[in-house]
Amino acid sequence: MTKVLKSVLIVLFALAASANLLKASDELAVADTASAKKFNTGELIFGHIRDSYEWHITSFGHTHLSIPLPVIVYSSQSGMHVFMSGKFHHGTEEFNGFKIATEGKYAAKVVEIMADGTEVRPWDFSITKNVTSLFISIFILLTIFLSIAKRYRENFDKAPKGIQSWIEPLVIFIRDDIAKPSIGNDRYQKYLPYLLTIFFFIFLNNLMGLVPLFPGGANLTGNISITLVLALFTFVITSFSGSRNYWVHMVNDPGIPLWLKLPLPLMPIVEIMGVFIKPFVLTIRLFANITAGHIVALGFYSLIFIFSEKSLVAGYGISVISITFTVFMGILELLVAFIQAYVFTLLSALYIGMALETHESHA
Amino acid sequence: MGLVMPEFGLFFWMLVSFSILLWILKRFAWGPILKALSDRENLIIEALKSAENAKEEMKRLQSGNEKILKEAVLEREKIVKEARDLKESIIRDAKHEAGIEANKVMESARVTIERERVAAISDIKSLIANFSVEIAGKILEEKLADESLQKELVQNYIDKINLN
Numbered sequence: 001m002t003k004v005l006k007s008v009l010i011v012l013f014a015l016a017a018s019a020n021l022l023k024a025s026d027e028l029a030v031a032d033t034a035s036a037k038k039f040n041t042g043e044l045i046f047g048h049i050r051d052s053y054e055w056h057i058t059s060f061g062h063t064h065l066s067i068p069l070p071v072i073v074y075s076s077q078s079g080m081h082v083f084m085s086g087k088f089h090h091g092t093e094e095f096n097g098f099k100i101a102t103e104g105k106y107a108a109k110v111v112e113i114m115a116d117g118t119e120v121r122p123w124d125f126s127i128t129k130n131v132t133s134l135f136i137s138i139f140i141l142l143t144i145f146l147s148i149a150k151r152y153r154e155n156f157d158k159a160p161k162g163i164q165s166w167i168e169p170l171v172i173f174i175r176d177d178i179a180k181p182s183i184g185n186d187r188y189q190k191y192l193p194y195l196l197t198i199f200f201f202i203f204l205n206n207l208m209g210l211v212p213l214f215p216g217g218a219n220l221t222g223n224i225s226i227t228l229v230l231a232l233f234t235f236v237i238t239s240f241s242g243s244r245n246y247w248v249h250m251v252n253d254p255g256i257p258l259w260l261k262l263p264l265p266l267m268p269i270v271e272i273m274g275v276f277i278k279p280f281v282l283t284i285r286l287f288a289n290i291t292a293g294h295i296v297a298l299g300f301y302s303l304i305f306i307f308s309e310k311s312l313v314a315g316y317g318i319s320v321i322s323i324t325f326t327v328f329m330g331i332l333e334l335l336v337a338f339i340q341a342y343v344f345t346l347l348s349a350l351y352i353g354m355a356l357e358t359h360e361s362h363a
Numbered sequence: 364m365g366l367v368m369p370e371f372g373l374f375f376w377m378l379v380s381f382s383i384l385l386w387i388l389k390r391f392a393w394g395p396i397l398k399a400l401s402d403r404e405n406l407i408i409e410a411l412k413s414a415e416n417a418k419e420e421m422k423r424l425q426s427g428n429e430k431i432l433k434e435a436v437l438e439r440e441k442i443v444k445e446a447r448d449l450k451e452s453i454i455r456d457a458k459h460e461a462g463i464e465a466n467k468v469m470e471s472a473r474v475t476i477e478r479e480r481v482a483a484i485s486d487i488k489s490l491i492a493n494f495s496v497e498i499a500g501k502i503l504e505e506k507l508a509d510e511s512l513q514k515e516l517v518q519n520y521i522d523k524i525n526l527n
Contacts, residue, residue, distance in 0.1 A: 050366065051373060072372075124372040131376045138384045145392035156399030157406055171396060192397060193389040201384070224366070225373040229381060291366070 039309055041302040049219045049294045050108060051130045053085035053100065057214055064090050067214070069132055073098065075112050075122040085126075098122075130226070133218030137205050145200075167200075174199055174345060182349035183356060191352050194237060198230055199345040206290060206337030210330065221340070222290035224283060231279035234348040239275070242355040250275070278351055282344060289340050293333045300326045495524065 055067035068086035075081065078097065087095035091102070094113065101111045101119055110126065111119035127135075148164050160168045179188040179195055205226075208216040220226055250271040252261065260267045300322045308315025499520060 046366070051370060124370075125375060126372055127376075128373065130373050134373075134377060134380055138380055141384060142387060142392075145388055145396070149392040149395040152399035153395045156402050168400070172400065175397070175400075189397075193393040194385065196393055197385050197388050201381070223370075223373060225369040225371075226377050228369050229374060229377040232378075233381070233385075287367075 039302075039305045041299070041306065044302055044305075045295055045298045048217075048298055049222060049291055051128045051223065052108065053088065053110065053126060053128055054090065055129050055132065055214060055218075066090070069129065070127045071098075071110060072125040072127065073110055073112070073122040074125065075120075077112065077114075077120075081122075129218050130220050130223055133205070133208065133215065133220045134226070136215045137201070137208055137220065141200060141204060170199070170203075171196060178342075178346050178349050182346065182353040184353065187356055191237065191241075191349070194233070195345050195349055198233070198348060199341050202230070202286065202344055203338060203341035206341060207334075209290060209294070210333050210337065219290065219294055221286055222294055224287045227283045227286040230286070230344065231282035234282060234351060235276075235279035237348075238278075238351045238355045241352060243358055245358050246355045278347075282347060286340055286344055289336060293329065293336055297326050297329045297333070300329065495520075 053071055054069055057065045057067065059065065068084045071081070071083055071085050071087075073081050081096060081098065083095065087093070088098075088100050091100040091108075093099070098110055098112055101107050101109055104119065106119060106121050109121060110124055112122050114120055144163060144167070148167055151164055159165075174196055175188070175192060178199075179192050182188075183191055202221055205220040209219045209221060211217055251265075251268045253267060253271070256267050303322050304315055304319045307318040499517075502516065502520075
């Protein structure tokens with residue numbers, strides 16, 4: 001009975017929430033009729049998943065509530081500039097010869113306006129939403145792990161407690177089920193700190209990306225710059241720990257027939273391409289998975305607004321389906337958050353393991 | 364497409380801050396955590412091993428105890444048996460000794476009695492002789508009145524004495 005009551009309440013709450021959203025969008029629609037601006041799904045979604053110079057929290061009609069973040073740009077013409085993004089007034093105004101481009105190649109990026117009216121992109125070291133989120137996640141990771149390490153150092157022989165008992169199974173899982181089988185029992189220790197760090201970094205940021213409110217919601221691991229850096233770390237570690245055998249096998253694998261190597265070095269080309277494809281794939285996989293999750297969830301929400309533009313009743317109707325699917329997506333994304341962190345760590349470990357392989361273990 | 368193009372600023376911050384994160388965690392978190400984990404695992408393995416050893420030891424002790432107990436029982440039986448044997452032999456010896464002693468006492472008593480008897484007889488003999496002499500003297504005094512009778516009498520007595 002209580003179960004039924006609970007589910008009825010949830011549906012009612014969802015309807016009420018969507019009603020509020022509809023009201024807001026109606027106001028927006030009324031306000032925007034002058035400019036005949038329609039609801040733009042693409043803009044909404046990309047506005048959410050891409051980086052930004054301010055941390056937008058919510059909007060009431062035309063009042064935007066957001067946290068301004070520092071803009072740090074270096075221009076070859078006018079040198080270094082440091083100011084808060086609030087100076088742009090949510091991208092509507094210029095400041096000091098800089099503005100946030102509204103269209104073109106540099107849309108939503110800070111550009112410098114030249115004397116002849118063209119827009120030039122400066123070196124941009126701004127503490128953007130993603131950089132802020134990065135700092136917050138690093139702060140959280142350091143807080144958690146340094147406090148845990150203190151407890152481990154003081155009484156290692158006690159059973160884990162508190163957050164330690166959440167982290168410990170994951171640490172043991174990464175050590176026993178990722179590092180040991182992929183790298184080998186005798187050499188995994190050297191790479192374990194890196195694997196643990198990327199796992200917890202990706203996992204935490206995936207989860208933070210799912211939380212819609214500050215300090216979450218920045219879609220950090222769904223940003224290709226972040227995943228590229230992570231993949232580069234794996235690439236550098238793999239290349240620097242590669243055994244002689246790894247490089248010899250790459251250019252001259254004794255197990256491959258000669259005609260694949262001699263007149264035209266077919267296999268060596270494929271192998272060497274593989275060295276670069278591996279980190280590239282790591283980059284794309286994490287980025288695409290996390291971004292896709294965000295796009296799908298936002299797409300379901302956008303359905304409400306798209307339908308309510310046609311008819312208000314259809315909007316209410318579709319909101320039930322949309323919210324159900326978004327909740328489902330949210331649960332799925334929780335799983336994806338873990339799986340992607342696991343996959344990235346596992347593949348990094350496998351690549352390191354492959355690079356370490358000696359002739360004996362290969363046979 | 365802005366979405367798939369890496370952004371230089373974010374790339375830079377990520378590279379710097381992730382390197383620092385990695386270094387700090389490696390130095391101050393993973394080191395102690397992993398060491399503690401393996402220490403704890405070793406501790407548990409050791410504890411299990413020592414528990415196993417203790418069990419083995421216990422078993423060994425128990426079987427040792429049983430052996431000792433068995434030996435003790437055997438020892439006790441032996442001692443009891445020895446004691447019983449000893450007792451019997453002591454009793455037997457004592458009986459034997461006592462028999463010998465008794466025989467000795469009897470023998471000496473018999474010897475003494477014999478000697479006493481012989482002495483008594485000789486005493487009696489001498490007393491009888493004295494009495495006889497006295498009686499004879501008295502009779503003689505009475506009978507001497509008649510000489511022939513006296514003679515006959517004396518003769519008679521003397522004969523009779525000789526018969527003894």
